[in-house]
Structures are given as C-alpha cells and as structure tokens.
Amino acid sequence: MSPPVAARRGGWPVPDPGGLEAIAQALREADPDCILGTTHVNGRAEIQIEPSRNVPVLEWLRDRGYTFLASLHGVDYYPHEPRLGVIYELLDMREVDRVSVKARVSTDDARIASVTFMWPGADFQEREVYDMFGVEFEGHPDLRRILMPEDYEGFPQRRDFPTGGEPVLFTHNETDGYGADR
C-alpha cells in the first residue's frame, strides 16, 4: 500500500501547507484559542477549531474569500474523543480554493452554533447532522429531524448505532387494523 501522497495528483488547488499555516496564524492572532490544529494531507487542507468559536472563524474565512459553503456534514470518530465532528467544506470560487473546517464536539455536550444566518443553505444540512448525529445547532430557525421520522429515537449515523437495528413494522398479525377481522 502506497503511503498517502502529500499533494493530490492531478487534483485541484487548495492552500499549500504554508498558506494554510498563514491562515491559521492570522486566525490565532485574532483569537488565540480558536485554532486547535491544522492538517494538510491528501491534498486536503483542514483547520481544526474550537467548537465554541466556529462562528467567528467561519466569518473570518468567509470575509477572506471562502464565501461558498459547499457542504456541511457530520462524522462520528468513535471510539476517539470528542466523538462527533462537524465539517464545513468552504470554497473560494474566485481563487478556486477549498478549505475544510472541522469542529469536534462530545456526545455529552453536542452543541454548536448554527451558521444558517451566514449561509441559508446550511439549513437542511444542519438538520441532517442533527438528525443523524444528534448535534444541536444553537440558533437554527427550525431544528427538527429531516430524513428520519419525527418521532424517531436515536441518532442512526453514530458508529455505535447498529445496522439492522431498526425493527420493520409489519402489520399482518396485528389485532387491530385493516384485515384483522377477516
């Protein structure tokens, strides 16, 4: 197995490691505690941030040119702690430059500020992350389950949620309902 290559072959530009460090450094100067680290692997530039500071960091990045929120999704890092990750894939359309921002929260206190006021398109995606991972987005206008039924319990995309753990609702042998009196 070949080791991970440093830069993506035939890929697209992301900030080079130096550029990523420059961004992180500027962010640190604005707020010393907001950046937890940076990684630059596989052509993916990623900034790990303190979850409580996600809004100022994202605002800063947006003002710097990363205006488009391409995707917002959740990850479960079970068994590592803090388990849950919320990833913002930001895109600078003019420089064609992508940077990922990752905020890790624990399952006990899974809450993070919503970014729907910056990107209205985050609405559905935050609802999906809430639905699947149970991360609560504070300030979201309408935080409800989106894909799973409203009365569903549990967060199915978490790694400790078993596949096949969902009982199928067969009604054939039920005592009441259609067909029971035949």
Added chain:
Amino acid sequence: MSLLSDHRKREESVTFSSEPAGMGETHELLTLNFGPHHPATHGVLRLLVTLEGEVLRDVKPIIGYVHTGIEKTAEDKSYWKAIPVVERMDYLAYYFNAMAYCGAVETLLGLEVPPRAQYLRVIHLELNRIMSHLVWLGTSALDLGAMSMFWYCFRERETILDLFEMSSGQRMHTRYIQIGGVIEDIPAGFARKLQAFLDEMPRRADQYADLLEKNEILLGRLRDTCPLDAETLLGLGVTGPLLRAAGVPWDLRKAQPYSSYDQFDFKIPVGSVGDNYDRFRVRHAELYESVKIIQQALNGLPEGPHIVDDRKVTLPPRHELATSMEALIHHFKLVTEGFRVPEGECYYPIEGPRGEYGCFVRADGSAKPARVHMRDPSFVNLQATAPMVKDAYIADFIATLAMIDPVLGGVDR
C-alpha cells in the same frame, strides 16, 4: 393513537411566515398538501403549500420518505462493495455518485487512474448527464402540459441505456466505475453505436428546441417566472445549472478539472436573468456540450489499461485466476476482506447534472469506510424552492419545481 397525534402535533410546528396582514377575520389562506404522491413532485416529495387563491404564499418541503440509510449501509461494506449502494442515491446520476465516491477513495489511496480509464469515465459521465437531462426535459415538459416531449426524450434515453447495457451489462446502476478505473474496457461495436448516437443527438436536441422554444405558450410560461439572483443562490449553496442560469459560470469541470476534463474543449452555458427560461436553456445547451465532450473523448481515446494495475486494489483479470496462484490469492483477499485504506479523510466534488456531487469519505485504516457522505445537489438545491416560488402562481410553482429537478433518491439517500 397517541403516537399519531403526537406526530401531527409536531407537524403543526411547521410555521408559515407569510400570513399577510389584515387576514384572519374574513379571509384565510388555503394550506394544500402537495404529495408525497403527486404527479408533479417526481418522486415522494411532500410540499406544504400555502395558497391565496391561485397565488402561492409559502412552501415547506418535507422530505425523508425514501430515506434508506445508504450512508449507513455503506459503512458496513468493504470499499469496493459500497459502490453499488452509493450509486443508488441519485438514481438518475449513478455514474456521478460512483465517480465521486471512487474519486474520494482513490485520493485516499493515492492511486493514479490510467488515462484510458479517465476517458472512458468521461464518456460515461457525459452520457449519464445527457440521460439525466433528457429525463428532466421530458418530465418538465410533461409538467408544463406538453406531454409528447416525454416520449421523444425517453426514446433518446433508451439509446443511452442500451449503450450502458453494452458497456457494463446493466441499464441502470451500472457499477461501471471502479476504484482505480472502470470495470471493463468498452466492447467491440460500442464505438460505432456511440458514434451513431452522437450524430443523432444534436439533431434531436434541435427538434426539441423547435418544438418547445418556438412555442409562444411555453415561452410565456417560462420567461420571467420565478427568477432568483446569483447572490441568494450562492448563499443557499445552489450549484449546477440553476446557478449557471443566474449568470455564474461555475462548473467544476472547468474550475477544478478532474478525470482529465481539462483536455476537452467545451463551453459552459450560462444564463442571464436566472428565470425558468434560463434554467431551461442552460440545461438544453448542455446537451450539445456533452455530445461535444463525448465526441472528443471517443476520438482521442488513449490506448492502455482500463484500470490501475495494482493487485492490492483491483481484481485480477479473470483468465489469470486459472493459471496464477498469486492472482487467486489477490482475488480471494479482495472479495472476502477487500482492501484497506490508510487513515484519512477526503471530500471529492464533481460536477453532476444537478450540481456539485461531493463525496466525503473517512477511512479509519480498516477495509470498510468509517463514513461516507454524499453532498447531493438535489438535497441542497431543494432549499431554493421557497425563495424562488414565493408569490408565484401554482402553475409556475410546478414549472419551477421541474426546473430545479430534484431527484428524491438523492435528496433522501
């Protein structure tokens, strides 16, 4: 009983922000439930619509009716066995789903896809794009009342599906794109059939234009209806033809070329106003551009292997199994356990028929992906429905929904 009423109670939390002032005493708005089974929603999309007469005041999409947990299922399969389930997300863009997923895994593996495989991928991706646009064109025309278009478009789509069947053995969900390349080289006779299609398609597209774009009724239905400016669209995360119709020339094939798209000469159709007519024209113009790309890829198809020659990742050729012990071991290992991918994360975006298909894959070092997430354009674009159709007529709302072209398999995954 209590369960149901609870559910209904929660549904009442769906609020409508658009109650006009002065209403309530003598007037009230009509709330209409569009779907989940409605001819115009193209799937199981449910829309709570608030009407004032024929005019639509608010719309709330309610989704999740075909949620099948594909992302969860993929976590339970080895990397190359996850391709078929990933393909089933957006069921009109299966090559794109597979391409985004395979691209992400290839990036994590650091694989270099051979040029012939890249060209074959481009041919099939663009065929898929034409196919998806044809379904869109047919169903949108049907929604607008021009029902014959549906059959004309599906006639051409049939040719494409036949081509898919020829190259991969399947008409839909072909599982053609593999990690490291494509499953098989194109068979003899494929190029000739494809060429016949490429000669036919632009003429057919001309005919569609003659039938639709020169029709006063259709122009009246599409022009200046439900426009949305580029800034709002960008804020909503909308990509693809919808964004280009508003005048933003953003296409990942040009901006961040993948799979050797930089070697082809094609244009990005861009609209000006961002109304339904522009959306219609942009997609229609993309039919021609896709044909141009396929033609170039077919003419310049390089020689060489169709899949990367890395026995740790790709299945050995069938004939070697009978003679080579090593090939048999590799085959056995791959089929039973699969291959392991070094720890890492990747977000691989590509330009699909509806916008940016971005596949996020997290590898934890095992033979199964720890997280597969598809950023599906239908899911994100659907949020643009409400801002687009506010204060429009019901008929325009239906037309706009058709122009947004959500595929519910992709929305719900």
Added chain:
Amino acid sequence: MSVFADVNYFEPWWIQILKAILIFAVIFGVLPILTVYERKLLGRFQHRYGPNRVGPYGLMQPLAEIVKFARKEAFRPTTSVGFLFHLAPALSILTAVGGLALIPWGGVQNILGTNVGLYGIDVSVGPLYVFALAGISFYGILLGGWASGSKYSFLGSMRAAAQLISYEVSQGLSLVGVLITAQTLSLTGIVNAQRGMWYVIPQLCGFLIFMVASFAETNRAPFDLVEADAELVGGYFTEYGGTPFVAYLFAEYVNMMVVSAMATTLFLGGWLLPFGIHPPGWVDPFVVVAKMMLFMTLFIWIRATLPRLRYDQLMSFGWKVLLPLATLNLLVTAIIVVA
C-alpha cells in the same frame, strides 16, 4: 308547444322518440371508438402504438375499460357532500347529451313516405340552446369539484368557473357574426344559408375565435387547467372513480363532439359539399361526421403538441385578446351586412 321556442318542423311523436333513441344509440356507440381513436392517434404522435392488446387494433379496449370502471368500488371522501357528489357527474353528462339533439345531420328527407328531419329538433334558438346547455354543464364541474370536499377538486372547479365566464362570452360573440349573416337562429337554416359559400371564408376571424374558445369550453389542451394533471392531480374529478368518472370522461367527449358539430354546422356548411356536388340525402350524416372528425383530430393533435397555459395567461388571453377581437368581428360584420 311554442312556449319555449318555435320548432321549425313538426313530426309525428313516434318519429321524435325513434330519432332520440337512434341519436343516443349511435353517439354512445361511437364514443368508445372515439376514445380509442384519441389514444391511437396520441400514440402515433408520441412514437408508440397506443392500445393494441384487446380486440383487433385495440378496438375492444374501451369495452374492457368500461367493465373495469363499472366494477370499481364506489367510495367518496368523508368530507364530500353526498347528494351533490353523485348529482354532479349526472348533470355533466346529461347536459352534454342534451346538446346532441340540436345537431343537424342532414336536411329533411322523405323516408318511407314520411318527411323526417335528420336532426333531433330544430328550434329557432339553436345556438342559444347549445350555450344554455354548456352553461349548465359547468354546474356539473363546479358542483363536482366543490362537493368532493377536496382542495384539489375545489381549485379545479374554481378555475372552471373563471374559464367558463371568460370564454363563453367570446364564443357567443364570435357566433353572432354568423347569425347576422345568415339572419336566422335555426341551425338548419344556417346550413342552408351557406349554399353559396361556407361561413368559414367570410367569418374566418369568427371561426378562429370560436375554435379557440371551444378548446377552453371543452377543457381540452392547451386550456385544460381545470384538470391540469401536473398541478391539481385531476382537478374537479380527482376524487371520482368508477362510473361517475366515466360519466365525466364521456361528458368531455360528448362536449367535444357537440362543439365539433357546431363548428361544422356554423362554419363548414354542415352537410353541404363544395363545388356543387349534391349527393343523395342519406349521405348527409356521413358528410357531417367526416367534417366532425376533422375537428376531433385537431383537438387530439393540439393536445399532443401544446403545453398548458397558466391561469392568468388564460384570463388575459380571454379578456384582452379574444373578447375585443370577437367584438370587432361582430361590428365589422354588422356594418357590412347593413351597408
């Protein structure tokens, strides 16, 4: 007998009854064939065969379908208004069939020593009678949509009401030109007045307005907003199934036939043939039917080709284009006739 209108030709009562039965039987024999014709033709327009499984050329298809529809469970939504829900389709089909009585299939013929007019009745207010029935037939749609207790049906019937008002005015006005030129309201009289020249030539504008308005009156594409399947599922008949649905379906076809027959009678010279050809009297109904088929084919062709209008476009087209045109046509005709 002349309380309501003068009837131009009087026949023995048993001939009247025979004629009524004959017209009814023939029309309801032809109707299913017409549905096959539409589906076959649509199929050909759309690169497919259309029905071809049941019987030769799929001719038995409607029979199979009628059996299917008749055996459907009769149900209605709990929110529906029972009496009106059942009355509405009956109203629709009855008024549609009533229009058939007016159609002149031919002149007065001597059959076995009795003078028989090849029409149901020939009243002196022919077109008005047809309009009256068309007006009532919309009650079928309105009541059906309202009594269904469904919002889709309700929206469909709202559209129907607006469409009726907008287009019946223009349709009526477009005819007045013909009536002024023929100087009679009797349909046979109008046909006989066209011996020199079919009114389609001097009244071309009126003819076109009449045709457009007819499409709207019969709720056919591109004016099928009332049932707009992509928007309102089925419009006013969303909640109907089984035989009431067939009643609505047949009412639409009968309306198409009546409108085609009216266009034939008023503009295409009814049973007259051009170039001074005078076939024997028994050919007359076939001439009328042939001309009607022309219009029916046009109806189907348009349905296969054109997209649907939007509600406001339908309204503005009716009031801002058709109505002024029809009025202008009427004025010009009146001036020419008087001068």
